[in-house]
Amino acid sequence: MKVVIAPDSFKESLSAAEVAAAIAAGWRMALPATECIELPMADGGEGTTQALVTASGGRLEHCDVTGPLGETMTAFWGRIGEHTAVIECAASGGLDLLARDQRDPWRATTRGTGELIRAALDVGMTDIIIGLGGSATNDGGAGMMQALGARLLDDSGAEIGLGAEGLEKLAAIDLSGLDKRLKTARFQVACDVDNPLTGPNGASAIFGPQKGADEALVKRMDACLANYARVITECIGEKVDTIAGAGAAGGLGAAFLAFFNASLKPGIEIMLDAVDMDSHLEGADLVITGEGRIDSQTERGKTPVGVARRAKRHGVPCIALGGSVPDEVEVLEALSKQGLKAVFPILPGVMDLDQALEQADTNLKLCARNLGAFWALVR
Numbered sequence: 001m002k003v004v005i006a007p008d009s010f011k012e013s014l015s016a017a018e019v020a021a022a023i024a025a026g027w028r029m030a031l032p033a034t035e036c037i038e039l040p041m042a043d044g045g046e047g048t049t050q051a052l053v054t055a056s057g058g059r060l061e062h063c064d065v066t067g068p069l070g071e072t073m074t075a076f077w078g079r080i081g082e083h084t085a086v087i088e089c090a091a092s093g094g095l096d097l098l099a100r101d102q103r104d105p106w107r108a109t110t111r112g113t114g115e116l117i118r119a120a121l122d123v124g125m126t127d128i129i130i131g132l133g134g135s136a137t138n139d140g141g142a143g144m145m146q147a148l149g150a151r152l153l154d155d156s157g158a159e160i161g162l163g164a165e166g167l168e169k170l171a172a173i174d175l176s177g178l179d180k181r182l183k184t185a186r187f188q189v190a191c192d193v194d195n196p197l198t199g200p201n202g203a204s205a206i207f208g209p210q211k212g213a214d215e216a217l218v219k220r221m222d223a224c225l226a227n228y229a230r231v232i233t234e235c236i237g238e239k240v241d242t243i244a245g246a247g248a249a250g251g252l253g254a255a256f257l258a259f260f261n262a263s264l265k266p267g268i269e270i271m272l273d274a275v276d277m278d279s280h281l282e283g284a285d286l287v288i289t290g291e292g293r294i295d296s297q298t299e300r301g302k303t304p305v306g307v308a309r310r311a312k313r314h315g316v317p318c319i320a321l322g323g324s325v326p327d328e329v330e331v332l333e334a335l336s337k338q339g340l341k342a343v344f345p346i347l348p349g350v351m352d353l354d355q356a357l358e359q360a361d362t363n364l365k366l367c368a369r370n371l372g373a374f375w376a377l378v379r
Helices: 016-030 048-056 111-122 142-147 163-167 203-207 215-236 248-259 267-274 277-281 296-300 303-313 329-337 353-358 360-378
Strands: 002-005 035-038 059-066 072-080 084-088 127-131 151-153 172-174 186-190 262-265 286-293 318-324 340-345
Touching: 002 016, 002 277, 016 035, 016 048, 016 286, 016 360, 048 059, 048 072, 048 084, 048 127, 048 267, 059 111, 072 111, 084 111, 111 127, 111 142, 127 267, 142 151, 142 163, 142 248, 163 215, 172 215, 186 248, 186 267, 203 215, 203 248, 215 248, 248 262, 262 267, 267 277, 267 303, 277 303, 286 303, 286 360, 296 303, 296 329, 303 318, 303 329, 303 340, 318 360, 329 340, 340 360, 353 360
Parallel strands: 002 035, 002 286, 084 127, 127 186, 186 262, 286 318, 318 340
Antiparallel strands: 059 072, 072 084, 151 172
């Protein structure tokens, strides 16, 4: 038989590749002759680059860039084939790069993302996949644009500073020096939120607090992004601030919409297409997906549902494994309608969070082994 194993990571515990390997190992304990296709997944946040590189046989490239608070750091991007690059904004500007007491969306910059894009262009990449999840920034992509040659100017004609703080003084955008290679490069932007740039559902209001902003700073940053939106309209003659996804990654979505040959798509759909999931589903008997927490938010395009929807198109049953799973029948029924026919917890008994994280590999193997044994009984 053929089983496609396509999970996301179990955050703070196992990478997507490690989760896939554990499930495959457990399943083979019961059914050793199974052809297990391991396809680690991600939906645009941290881990997207590694997952795509692993699933596609690519490789990671490293280079020095500007970190979230202006420091020099070593970041990475992924090379797939001859012309495709994968870049996640979290690699150079992510929340995970900062301790909780270091988070500062007023100063945090996306400059490193622009430097990663430039590094990929320098070696001939023409198709670039961007993951917007996990950002520590709220600068609307201003730092990225500066790294790629745009000039963001204040009233005196001087370059603005880093972060949302710089946007407060923004008066004009000069694109004459923007890297010419961007006109022919194609960008697919993994975006799993539909927030506009500004307002009560915008980047600052919804995501600012988790990045370290208090109520007063949220209001100030929202005003900065509103000023940014006004200057963008003056520059390109179009409004992008109200477009769904413009508020992703602290407004980075708005920059891609305004200045790049880019399309915003659900991250899991980009991932599934990139690994050619449709071909792997041909002849498959079962798909196993999962992530650390499966809940009511999963239905909104997270990895398990994205995988389940694709499997459903091919008539292949799909199940999920999770460290934490819903205990409401209504949630399970909603997931089932999306193609996720069953959801199984991997915990064998009561344990605290630290134990669960530490034993995730073993628990995944045991759960997958039991599922394989049950499958053998009923097929």
